[in-house]
Amino acid sequence: MNWTLVLQEWKFLPHAIVGVLSSPVLIVTLVLGGLLGMIVGMLPGISAVMAMSLLLGLVFQVPADVGLGLLVAIYVGAIAAGGVTAIMINIPGTPAAAATVLDGFPMAKQGRAKEAVEASFNASFVGGILGALVTLLLLPLIAMIALKLGDWEIFLVALLGIMLAGALAGKSPLKGWISATLGLIVAMVGMEEIWAYPRFGYTPELIGGINFVPVLIGLFGLTEIFSTLKQRTPYQIESKSGRIWLRVKLIRTHFVTIVRSVFAAVGIGVVPGVGESAACWLGYDLARRRCRRPDHFGRGAVEGVVAAESANNATAGGALIPTLVFGIPGSGPTAILLAGLFMYGIRPGPLLMIEMPGFAAKIVVLFWFSSLATMVVAVIISPYFIRILSSPREILLPIAGALGVLGAWAAGFTLFDVYCMLAFGIVGLILRQRDFPLAPMVLGVLVGRLADTSLRRALLTYSSDITGMLTRPVGLVLMVLIVVTAVSQWRSARVKKKSECNGPLR
Amino acid sequence: MKKATLTDHSAFNGDFLLGLVLLGSSLFVMIESLRMPMRGSSGFLMSPGFAPCLLAGALFCLSAGYTVGAYLKGGARGLRPWLRRAVTDPDSRRLGILVILIGGYVIALAGRIPFSIATLIYHGAIFYYLNVGNFLKIVVYSILATLLVAFVLPMLFEMPLP
Structure with missing residues (x-):
């Protein structure tokens, strides 16, 4: 990997832009993909992976540009729309939108739902565009760092994400970390990958492990349904309905936050499997630390929504690196994208830029136009989805429950997944009653298996000399970051607790 | 607080x-x-x-x-x-009934009778319990929600039903 190749890709950028603009079919495809992505992003349990894999058979029958454009547009649309349900009904549409709940939902409850949705889409748009741009500009540098990532670093990034989520998601880091540890333990159930031993495999279904999607639906969706509907008069979202717009003033005000989140997200998005979920938390944490009024975070701060959403959309760019340069998918959607590339005879790998000059630039341009198409679709349909999602909770949430059942079933087409969703809904309800944040648990389930395998593989590799593992440069930086995060979060929680003069634990 | x-x-x-x-x-x-x-x-x-x-x-x-x-x-x-x-708290009792309604849908209905009928029964029961409106409203909402969950989405995503 060298800079000459990257300069060559930069030179192809104008050509790729003209290529998209001169193809009406591609433009229509990006708009339709953005719309479909937004719909699946907003439906609890229906994921971008499901929509992309369904259309994989279709994309084979259309030219490569159009097919890949459709997949990229669904991916971008789903990530951007995941924040909408997080804001409007306190149920993140995707795990990456978990941090958006922290400020987005309080904003909606304060009657500022439209403002929150607008901030979310504006941040998603700018974050997506900047993320792809930074990815292209720093491709050799990021690829060099990515090459230095081993199992130990993957484990540490997973740990960092969990530490941040645990500390930030709730009022008490202790409860956040307990929640995250519970999630990690849930991820241990099932056949482990190194010795193929069925851990906690008391039934045949448990040997297969606990699927992540039913856990997500149960903890976020069912818990919200139970907690809200148990009240005789549940809260209602009373927001001014109307169209959202691209607000230059909003982007200008929060530009530094967006740029900070973008760099953090691209950097961490490189780590396969764990980067995407950890990025929103890192972006949120950085914004909170740099803010003059960090106490506003968690109570409806626009900056919190902007930081989380720009980070999770920019990660798509970071996740492109392992997919294109090494052929390693960083997440479910990038795995489908990779399958799409193979179907068109494109071989991702270190030689991609030599064998197919201009291809990386084309993908980046597709990301840009997909972000734009998603924004345009959001502007057009926003009055409708804001109105629909502001419907009385007594009507909306039972339907979300049935959709959750369908989503859990679709995860593996077994009733066991549906039962898991119910069980985790009840567990989530108990934890939420005691003010435990649930997002760290979801993150724990999501990254737990990979973190465990990475840790043990690293220990196996360095079994003769463990200091070799501990002194790897990127690992050292990550370890320092984890210690600093843990100590600072603990201290700030103590200071906050003291100032709240003897309040209850929750 | x-x-x-x-x-x-x-x-x-x-x-x-x-x-x-x-x-x-x-x-x-x-x-x-x-x-x-x-x-x-x-x-x-x-x-x-x-x-x-x-x-x-x-x-x-x-x-x-x-x-x-x-x-x-x-x-x-x-x-x-x-x-x-x-x-004995009224909220807890309400919560218990909600858990029974959703749990009944998941454990007793889904996978045992046709999914569309199970979904219609669930929606009818939960909308009735939550008192979302008069009988006609409950029927209309239940049918619309069932159409979305048990017909439109499974057809769109070509998925088998429980």
């Missing part, structure tokens, strides 16, 4: 009970992990039980901190009246 005093310990009863459950769970996971077979030359370090045991240890320490904190604030006092209050 209600301020806690030394005599107001009911706020911590739930924390104390949950802490005990967490401690018990962590001990169970730890014992089960230690029973997993040792593999490879590195002994327990490479055993399948290594990571769960490590996590159970972490959960035990964190839960111990949580439980002791609740205990010191009076969480162990007046547990029985607190439990009685929790069971």
Whole structure:
């Protein structure tokens, strides 16, 4: 990997832009993909992976540009729309939108739902565009760092994400970390990958492990349904309905936050499997630390929504690196994208830029136009989805429950997944009653298996000399970051607790 | 927010009970992990039980901190009246009925009778319980929701139904 190749890709950028603009079919495809992505992003349990894999058979029958454009547009649309349900009904549409709940939902409850949705889409748009741009500009540098990532670093990034989520998601880091540890333990159930031993495999279904999607639906969706509907008069979202717009003033005000989140997200998005979920938390944490009024975070701060959403959309760019340069998918959607590339005879790998000059630039341009198409679709349909999602909770949430059942079933087409969703809904309800944040648990389930395998593989590799593992440069930086995060979060929680003069634990 | 005093310990009863459950769970996971077979030359370090045991240890320490904190604030006092209050609370009763409705849909209906009928029954029952409107409204909402969940989406995504 060298800079000459990257300069060559930069030179192809104008050509790729003209290529998209001169193809009406591609433009229509990006708009339709953005719309479909937004719909699946907003439906609890229906994921971008499901929509992309369904259309994989279709994309084979259309030219490569159009097919890949459709997949990229669904991916971008789903990530951007995941924040909408997080804001409007306190149920993140995707795990990456978990941090958006922290400020987005309080904003909606304060009657500022439209403002929150607008901030979310504006941040998603700018974050997506900047993320792809930074990815292209720093491709050799990021690829060099990515090459230095081993199992130990993957484990540490997973740990960092969990530490941040645990500390930030709730009022008490202790409860956040307990929640995250519970999630990690849930991820241990099932056949482990190194010795193929069925851990906690008391039934045949448990040997297969606990699927992540039913856990997500149960903890976020069912818990919200139970907690809200148990009240005789549940809260209602009373927001001014109307169209959202691209607000230059909003982007200008929060530009530094967006740029900070973008760099953090691209950097961490490189780590396969764990980067995407950890990025929103890192972006949120950085914004909170740099803010003059960090106490506003968690109570409806626009900056919190902007930081989380720009980070999770920019990660798509970071996740492109392992997919294109090494052929390693960083997440479910990038795995489908990779399958799409193979179907068109494109071989991702270190030689991609030599064998197919201009291809990386084309993908980046597709990301840009997909972000734009998603924004345009959001502007057009926003009055409708804001109105629909502001419907009385007594009507909306039972339907979300049935959709959750369908989503859990679709995860593996077994009733066991549906039962898991119910069980985790009840567990989530108990934890939420005691003010435990649930997002760290979801993150724990999501990254737990990979973190465990990475840790043990690293220990196996360095079994003769463990200091070799501990002194790897990127690992050292990550370890320092984890210690600093843990100590600072603990201290700030103590200071906050003291100032709240003897309040209850929750 | 209600301020806690030394005599107001009911706020911590739930924390104390949950802490005990967490401690018990962590001990169970730890014992089960230690029973997993040792593999490879590195002994327990490479055993399948290594990571769960490590996590159970972490959960035990964190839960111990949580439980002791609740205990010191009076969480162990007046547990029985607190439990009685929790069971008879109208919100808890409503919650119990919701769990039965959704649990009934998941366990007793889905996969046993056609999914569309199960979904229609669930929506009708839950909308009726939540009192979303008159009979006609309940019927219309139930049919529309069932159409979306049991017909439109499965057709769009070509998925089999439970």
